[in-house]
Amino acid sequence: MFTEIKSFLVNAHMNPQELRASQEAIDSRNRRTLNAFSLLSMAAFAAATAAALSADINGISQKATGYIAALVLSIVIFLANKLLVPRFPQLLHSLEFAFECALYAAGMFLTFVNSPEQLTITLFGMYLIVPQLFATRPFRVTVLTIVVALSFIALYYGTDIKPAAIRMQEIVNSTIFSCVGIFLGCCVKKALLERFVFEHRENLANSKERKMQLLQWKSMANIYISMAQVDMDTDEFTMMRTNQFIQDSLPTEKNFTVCVKKVMEATTDPDYLEEVLAFTDMTTLKDRLKDKNTITHEFLGKHFGWCRARFIAVKDSEEEILHRVIYVVENINEQKNREAHLTSMAETDAMTGLFNRQAGSTKIKEKLFNKVDGMFCLFDIDKFKQVNDTLGHQAGDEVIIATAKALRKAFRDNDILMRLGGDEFVLFAKDITTEELGARVIQRFFNTLENTQVKGLEDYRISVSLGATIAKGGEANFDELYKQADACTYESKKVPGKSFTFYRG
Structure with missing residues (x-):
């Protein structure tokens, strides 16, 4: 006691x-x-x-x-x-x-x-x-x-x-x-x-909890290029992760609206800047996040390639008015490349690297729907069955591959080139709106074919019969153009050697 x-x-x-x-x-x-x-x-x-x-x-x-x-x-x-x-x-x-x-x-x-x-x-x-x-x-x-x-x-x-x-x-x-x-x-x-x-x-417990939260935030932040917590009431922000490019672009102000505009102007490709600034507009953010947990926008950065910006709503309860958000930017180059590779595999003819039937016809239909004028051509390789029968299928494959290379060399990157199957090919050359201009382009292709050597068949020269028609975007459809060009291809086959015929109705 x-x-x-x-x-x-x-x-x-x-x-x-x-x-x-x-x-x-x-x-x-x-x-x-x-x-x-x-x-x-x-x-x-x-x-x-x-x-x-x-x-x-x-x-x-x-x-x-x-x-x-x-x-x-x-x-x-x-x-x-x-x-x-x-x-x-x-x-x-x-x-x-x-x-x-x-x-x-x-x-x-x-x-x-x-x-x-x-x-x-x-x-x-x-x-x-x-x-x-x-x-x-x-x-x-x-x-x-x-x-x-x-x-x-x-x-x-x-x-x-x-x-x-x-x-x-x-x-x-x-x-x-x-x-x-x-x-x-x-x-x-x-x-x-x-x-x-x-x-x-209590402070000690809160401090430990806070440290644990910070560690968790840092672990999450490692997957992002930048990460910031924004107080929407005061427009102040706390930077959780950044890099030298962003740090060099940050002004001295602690105002998020000013800072994010400066950073985006310094780090975003000019073609994507207007849309990015609209996405980061804080005056409309509450409305855009209404009933949502997150919103995203993809853009091309100057230093990191493809990026995805994201706003994440921070709410204590479902009923609470939004006061804070997390703003993150992540690099998605790898994802974009993977998507492009998968898309390419799905759209590409495995042998030639040209568009396959489904992808090529879809892209031509899109051009026509968007009222793009151009020249629609259909051709097949003369006496191709004879090459297969006498020289073998491997030789036939080499002829198809050489024809595809000649196509890519003679036409522009934004022209649509596709292999329909077998020895049949289709192309759509945009903005070729007259027979005179079309004839010059086709002749350039024929000249390229003349100078193309087929692997293992040095003395062989590729000959094609081609049908062409001028397409008025918004008026013609793919099936009509195909029928017109096919009829012209049939006429071209009557002429020995490389030849082409235009559809005149």
């Missing part, structure tokens, strides 16, 4: 290690407390001094000296706390002790010097107030209060300053008030310290 009482009076049952960990918060509170109570003390003693000096009231006027001394001490402590503690934090604990001593000294001075004939009031009040002032372990103020109480009793017994008639009453009152003050002080200090320890534990 004695150990329990000692622990309560010395440490308030608090772990000293946890108190040390909370010391910064405790010191901050004590400094504010010292500031407030020294001001209150100054005001109280100043008022008491004024009353004592101006009023000729028995029991008050003789206390002026004590009030003035307490006022001066309060002023000194207030100024030291205000001016010196910020520079010398270790001084705070000495000022706390000095303030407690000053209050007790004022009580003792008023009791034994200024009004020895009267019953003690101020000192007993100090017994109740002083132990509760600061958030500290109660040892210091407990010892101080006991010393003051014993000094009070010793002065009573050792001197005749106070009347003998009230001695026993004063000693009893001193004992009661000092014990109550010590008990209340220990309870208050314990409660205060528990609060700070609890807050420290």
Whole structure:
């Protein structure tokens, strides 16, 4: 039991290690407390001094000296706390002790010097107030209060300053008030310290959780080129991940609207800039994210190739108004290349590298639907069956491959070239709108064929029969053009060697 009482009076049952960990918060509170109570003390003693000096009231006027001394001490402590503690934090604990001593000294001075004939009031009040002032372990103020109480009793017994008639009453009152003050002080200090320890534990837990969250964010951020959290109410943002290109483009402002515009202008391909700026427009973002968790936009960057920008809504609940978003940009070059490869495989004839029947006809139909004019041609290789039958299928394959190479060499990259199957080919040369211009293009193809050698068949020259028709975009359809060109191909076969025929209705 004695150990329990000692622990309560010395440490308030608090772990000293946890108190040390909370010391910064405790010191901050004590400094504010010292500031407030020294001001209150100054005001109280100043008022008491004024009353004592101006009023000729028995029991008050003789206390002026004590009030003035307490006022001066309060002023000194207030100024030291205000001016010196910020520079010398270790001084705070000495000022706390000095303030407690000053209050007790004022009580003792008023009791034994200024009004020895009267019953003690101020000192007993100090017994109740002083132990509760600061958030500290109660040892210091407990010892101080006991010393003051014993000094009070010793002065009573050792001197005749106070009347003998009230001695026993004063000693009893001193004992009661000092014990109550010590008990209340220990309870208050314990409660205060528990609060700070609890807050420290909570902050520690939150700090660990926050660190874990940051680690998680960093792990997520590693897959992005950049990552930022944006406060939509203030337009301020926190950069979670960036790189040198973006860092060099960032202005000094912490305004996301300004910064994202500058960064996108510096890092986005000009052909995609207008759409990117519309996507990052913060004035419309809340509406665009309504009932959505995320929105994305793909664009071509100057430094990273294909990128995907994404806004992610940060909501605490489904009903909450959107206040924050995560803005990320990721590199999708690999994905785009994979998609392009898969698309190419799906659209390409494996032997020639030209469009296959389905992909080529679809692309020609798209051109016609979009009212693109051009020349539609259909041809097959003369006497191809004879090549297969006499020289073998491998030789036939080489002839088809050589024909495809000649096609790619003679026509433009934006012309549509496809192998229908076997030795039959179709092409659509856009913007060729007259027979005269078409004839020159076809002749160029024939000349290229003339100069094309087939692997393993050096003396063989490829000959084709070609039918052509001029297509008016928006008026003709693929099947009609095919029939027209096919009929012309049949006419061309009647002419020996390379020949072409235009459809004239």
